Amino acid sequence: xxxxxxxxxxxxxxxxxxxxxxxxxxxxxxxxxxxxxxxxxxxxxxxxxxxxxxxxxxxxxxxxxxxxxxxxxxxxxxxxxxxxxxxxxxxxxxxxxxxxxxxxxxxxxxxxxxxxxxxxxxxxxxxxxxxxxxxxxxxxxxxxxxxxxxxxxxxxxxxxxxxxxxxxxxxxxxxxxxxxxxxxxxxxxxxxxxxxxxxxxxxxxxxxxxxxxxxxxxxxxxxxxxxxxxxxxxxxxxxxxxxxxxxxxxxxxxxxxxxxxxxxxxxxxxxxxxxxxxxxxxxxxxxxxxxxxxxxxxxxxxxxxxxxxxxxxxxxxxxxxxxxxxxxxxxxxxxxxxxxxxxxxxxxxxxxxxxxxxxxxxxxxxxxxxxxxxxxxxxxxxxxxxxxxxxxxxxxxxxxxxxxxxxxxxxxxxxxxxxxxxxxxxxxxxxxxxxxxxxxxxxxxxxxxxxxxxxxxxxxxxxxxxxxxxxxxxxxxxxxxxxxxxxxxxxxxxxxxxxxxxxxxxxxxxxxxxxxxxxxxxxxxxxxxxxxxxxxxxxxxxxxxxxxxxxxxxxxxxxxxxxxxxxxxxxxxxxxxxxxxxxxxxxxxxxxxxxxxxxxxxxxxxxxxxxxxxxxxxxxxxxxxxxxxxxxxxxxxxxxxxxxxxxxxxxxxxxxxxxxxxxxxxxxxxxxxxxxxxxxxxxxxxxxxxxxxxxxxxxxxxxxxxxxxxxxxxxxxxxxxxxxxxxxxxxxxxxxxxxxxxxxxxxxxxxxxxxxxxxxxxxxxxxxxxxxxxxxxxxxxxxxxxxxxxxxxxxxxxxxxxxxxxxxxxxxxxxxxxxxxxxxxxxxxxxxxxxxxxxxxxxxxxxxxxxxxxxxxxxxxxxxxxxxxxxxxxxxxxxxxxxxxxxxxxxxxxxxxxxxxxxxxx
DNA sequence: GCTTCGCATGGCC
DNA sequence: GGGCCATGCGAAG
Numbered sequence: 001x002x003x004x005x006x007x008x009x010x011x012x013x014x015x016x017x018x019x020x021x022x023x024x025x026x027x028x029x030x031x032x033x034x035x036x037x038x039x040x041x042x043x044x045x046x047x048x049x050x051x052x053x054x055x056x057x058x059x060x061x062x063x064x065x066x067x068x069x070x071x072x073x074x075x076x077x078x079x080x081x082x083x084x085x086x087x088x089x090x091x092x093x094x095x096x097x098x099x100x101x102x103x104x105x106x107x108x109x110x111x112x113x114x115x116x117x118x119x120x121x122x123x124x125x126x127x128x129x130x131x132x133x134x135x136x137x138x139x140x141x142x143x144x145x146x147x148x149x150x151x152x153x154x155x156x157x158x159x160x161x162x163x164x165x166x167x168x169x170x171x172x173x174x175x176x177x178x179x180x181x182x183x184x185x186x187x188x189x190x191x192x193x194x195x196x197x198x199x200x201x202x203x204x205x206x207x208x209x210x211x212x213x214x215x216x217x218x219x220x221x222x223x224x225x226x227x228x229x230x231x232x233x234x235x236x237x238x239x240x241x242x243x244x245x246x247x248x249x250x251x252x253x254x255x256x257x258x259x260x261x262x263x264x265x266x267x268x269x270x271x272x273x274x275x276x277x278x279x280x281x282x283x284x285x286x287x288x289x290x291x292x293x294x295x296x297x298x299x300x301x302x303x304x305x306x307x308x309x310x311x312x313x314x315x316x317x318x319x320x321x322x323x324x325x326x327x328x329x330x331x332x333x334x335x336x337x338x339x340x341x342x343x344x345x346x347x348x349x350x351x352x353x354x355x356x357x358x359x360x361x362x363x364x365x366x367x368x369x370x371x372x373x374x375x376x377x378x379x380x381x382x383x384x385x386x387x388x389x390x391x392x393x394x395x396x397x398x399x400x401x402x403x404x405x406x407x408x409x410x411x412x413x414x415x416x417x418x419x420x421x422x423x424x425x426x427x428x429x430x431x432x433x434x435x436x437x438x439x440x441x442x443x444x445x446x447x448x449x450x451x452x453x454x455x456x457x458x459x460x461x462x463x464x465x466x467x468x469x470x471x472x473x474x475x476x477x478x479x480x481x482x483x484x485x486x487x488x489x490x491x492x493x494x495x496x497x498x499x500x501x502x503x504x505x506x507x508x509x510x511x512x513x514x515x516x517x518x519x520x521x522x523x524x525x526x527x528x529x530x531x532x533x534x535x536x537x538x539x540x541x542x543x544x545x546x547x548x549x550x551x552x553x554x555x556x557x558x559x560x561x562x563x564x565x566x567x568x569x570x571x572x573x574x575x576x577x578x579x580x581x582x583x584x585x586x587x588x589x590x591x592x593x594x595x596x597x598x599x600x601x602x603x604x605x606x607x608x609x610x611x612x613x614x615x616x617x618x619x620x621x622x623x624x625x626x627x628x629x630x631x632x633x634x635x636x637x638x639x640x641x642x643x644x645x646x647x648x649x650x651x652x653x654x655x656x657x658x659x660x661x662x663x664x665x666x667x668x669x670x671x672x673x674x675x676x677x678x679x680x681x682x683x684x685x686x687x688x689x690x691x692x693x694x695x696x697x698x699x700x701x702x703x704x705x706x707x708x709x710x711x712x713x714x715x716x717x718x719x720x721x722x723x724x725x726x727x728x729x730x731x732x733x734x735x736x737x738x739x740x741x742x743x744x745x746x747x748x749x750x751x752x753x754x755x756x757x758x759x760x761x762x763x764x765x766x767x768x769x770x771x772x773x774x775x776x777x778x779x780x781x782x783x784x785x786x787x788x789x790x791x792x793x794x795x796x797x798x799x800x801x802x803x804x805x806x807x808x809x810x811x812x813x814x815x816x817x818x819x820x821x822x823x824x825x826x827x828x829x830x831x832x833x834x835x836x837x838x839x840x841x842x843x844x845x846x847x848x849x850x851x852x853x854x855x856x857x858x859x860x861x862x863x864x865x866x867x868x869x870x871x872x873x874x875x876x877x878x879x880x881x882x883x884x885x886x887x888x889x890x891x892x893x894x895x896x897x898x899x900x901x902x903x904x905x906x
Numbered sequence: 907g908c909t910t911c912g913c914a915t916g917g918c919c
Numbered sequence: 920g921g922g923c924c925a926t927g928c929g930a931a932g
Binding site: 348349350351353355359361362363399400401402404 | 921922923924925926927
């Protein structure tokens with residue numbers, strides 16, 4: 001480590017300056033250099049390094065030797081190799097890594113530059129320590145064990161929640177979100193970024209065996225997956241052609257099918273043509289791939305595996321897909337917080353018993369938990385869903401020439417959560433920081449949702465998920481159609497951190513093959529995931545795609561694979577703000593982008609790529625509308641017309657799905673209220689309306705206008721001149737709404753003016769603004785799992801704003817104090833006329849319903865003649881908007897039933 | 907005698 | 920047939 005200037009790959013001499021031996025043809029990797037490369041060592045030095053004796057062997061006479069304050073052992077503290085050999089004490093002095101481990105408080109030194117903290121190249125004896133730092137020093141320590149150095153350089157400061165992107169993105173599948181419903185786009189691997197990766201993969205510690213490569217024909221897709229899962233089909237041509245080209249992309253975990261018995265590891269990455277739901281990024285380098293370059297020792301965590309399985313233990317899907325540089329670059333550009341479910345485990349009797357040991361699925365433990373080489377393992381700090389932190393001992397014991405991984409000391413946590421056998425716990429990871437978060441889900445909730453789902457399924461949605469039968473099944477569908485889904489709302493939420501719990505989301509990945517006896521019980525350990533989740537999953541995928549765009553000025557090559565059309569790009573996709581592409585009257589291609597502050601839509605050139613936080617002030621293409629105070633060029637109706645261009649299929653499906661639920665809700669709301677009026681104030685409601693399950697946010701007893709409704713069609717109809725309670729309520733609410741909106745509008749304009757003068761001030765005023773067109777994916781809004789936490793940040797605001805303005809429902813639950821913040825584009829004039837129109841429209845709808853037998857019909861579906869005005873109203877009215885506030889006691893989980901577009905068309 | 911720890915067994919896939 | 924894992928069970932404390 002006297003020099004880092006030596007090119008590790010160009011020189012044939014061992015990187016160890018003390019050693020003049022020649023490297024072997026496949027030099028073994030040592031520590032990571034500042035350049036990000038790994039030092040290439042001769043076999044001898046590598047072995048010494050692997051054994052953690054490098055400094056003892058080569059730095060004995062060097063300066064920097066210190067003594068452990070605890071055990072007195074001499075520790076070298078003066079070189080890059082020893083970065084993890086000790087921990088600096090606050091009071092001065094150091095602890096050797098062993099003593100540091102015993103204390104379980106100290107992590108590795110956080111003062112090391114990020115480039116030194118990539119412990120995938122560290123000797124084994126350091127790895128545990130660094131692994132410990134992953135959890136124990138979350139947020140303050142070095143990069144976590146699974147995280148590239150400096151991946152999130154901003155991690156030293158706790159990331160702002162608003163910087164978090166609620167999407168989980170699979171960069172390996174770049175989908176032109178505009179065509180997402182019609183065509184899949186598969187950008188080819190970005191060549192530049194990949195240049196050094198094959199070598200890293202092939203020669204580095206992650207090197208797969210030749211056997212695997214031969215078998216798989218692809219280093220990233222192993223045969224096991226191919227035969228256990230259909231996810232890898234069809235293969236990308238590029239992958240087929242070049243097996244040395246490793247998969248490149250953010251790993252997309254999904255549950256491998258062979259993870260049975262309720263332990264669904266969210267795992268692996270596939271570069272796949274079918275845009276899989278991106279459930280979590282797996283940025284981490286896998287710590288368990290402790291192979292040396294020669295592969296002869298089958299090192300696993302620095303020691304040979306007794307069973308000699310070595311790397312084969314870890315499937316290629318666990319391998320890292322990004323180079324450190326890639327990650328750094330990505331993180332620099334998109335400092336998202338990433339989160340992912342690492343492990344989902346249904347508690348067995350043993351797990352939940354007093355023994356205090358929770359058996360971890362081996363694959364997940366090895367893939368996602370810190371590498372441990374000693375049976376005693378290491379302590380892991382885990383935060384539970386309430387924000388409470390626990391320390392478990394992550395360890396293993398030998399078992400049949402294998403290992404059995406357990407978390408010890410879980411009893412207090414289990415008891416605290418009141419978990420029992422059959423309940424499900426998850427381990428997730430927050431990024432940046434790699435904080436380990438434990439979520440849980442009660443089995444009772446699961447069974448309840450199962451029943452509910454079965455009821456739903458009987459309504460035409462197959463349990464097995466043929467949600468989208470009109471299009472060819474993709475591998476994604478094939479996999480997820482087998483889903484047995486559970487109600488995500490029953491999942492715990494990590495509310496403290498304010499992040500949206502992705503457990504349920506990621507649970508959706510966990511889609512094992514269906515079994516006959518797949519009942520949650522002592523024997524069947526698999527989760528059941530309902531179709532809602534499946535839909536949500538697809539939506540999440542859509543969301544991800546919404547951020548993915550083809551590189552600017554790049555034209556896709558359309559390839560057809562097994563009947564599916566894919567877009568292939570030479571460059572990797574980029575992330576950008578979802579916009580609506582359209583063609584103006586002159587035939588010019590344009591795009592519409594929505595300001596993050598005022599939510600107005602601005603017309604932009606089609607080739608513009610916007611950052612995620614684009615605002616009017618950045619609108620250099622239209623100076624007249626470079627301010628939030630400028631009026632919106634688009635009227636709501638035009639915007640609505642654009643929607644199908646964004647995502648026709650999604651739009652249709654969403655409409656179909658939403659109509660079924662939301663419209664019925666709205667209609668039922670009116671009907672029930674009418675019922676109430678008929679029965680008289682204080683009258684006894686029909687049994688069917690006493691408690692509602694239609695509105696999850698509403699509890700039994702809720703007397704809101706929706707919840708008190710009888711089933712659709714059972715209530716009386718109202719004439720336009722009706723003065724019953726229902727109609728009066730509707731009118732009154734609209735009146736209030738309009739008045740307040742008018743007031744709000746003027747206030748908003750004043751704010752906008754003020755903001756223009758102080759553009760740096762964040763605009764928090766409009767947080768409920770509907771996001772009119774969420775492109776096929778940018779539809780953050782459509783994620784049903786979004787939890788409105790108390791820490792509402794920009795992103796969550798966007799989530800909240802997800803309600804489509806085009807749905808056009810009158811919110812009978814409206815709470816003007818909130819609703820008033822809605823539509824930006826509406827003018828304040830003619831308010832009462834709008835009110836009258838809306839009311840009239842409601843009456844017309846009632847009339848139509850009376851004659852149409854109360855079929856699916858939106859209450860305020862825009863109709864000719866009134867569409868424009870109503871559109872303005874409707875753009876701000878959403879049932880869900882009020883639901884958000886209707887029951888604040890309930891977790892703000894509000895699944896939006898909708899259908900995602902299929903991922904491909906034949 | 908109880909608890910904890912570590913390993914072994916056997917069922918399931 | 921082999922791997923994984925739930926759990927039994929004995930040794931140790």
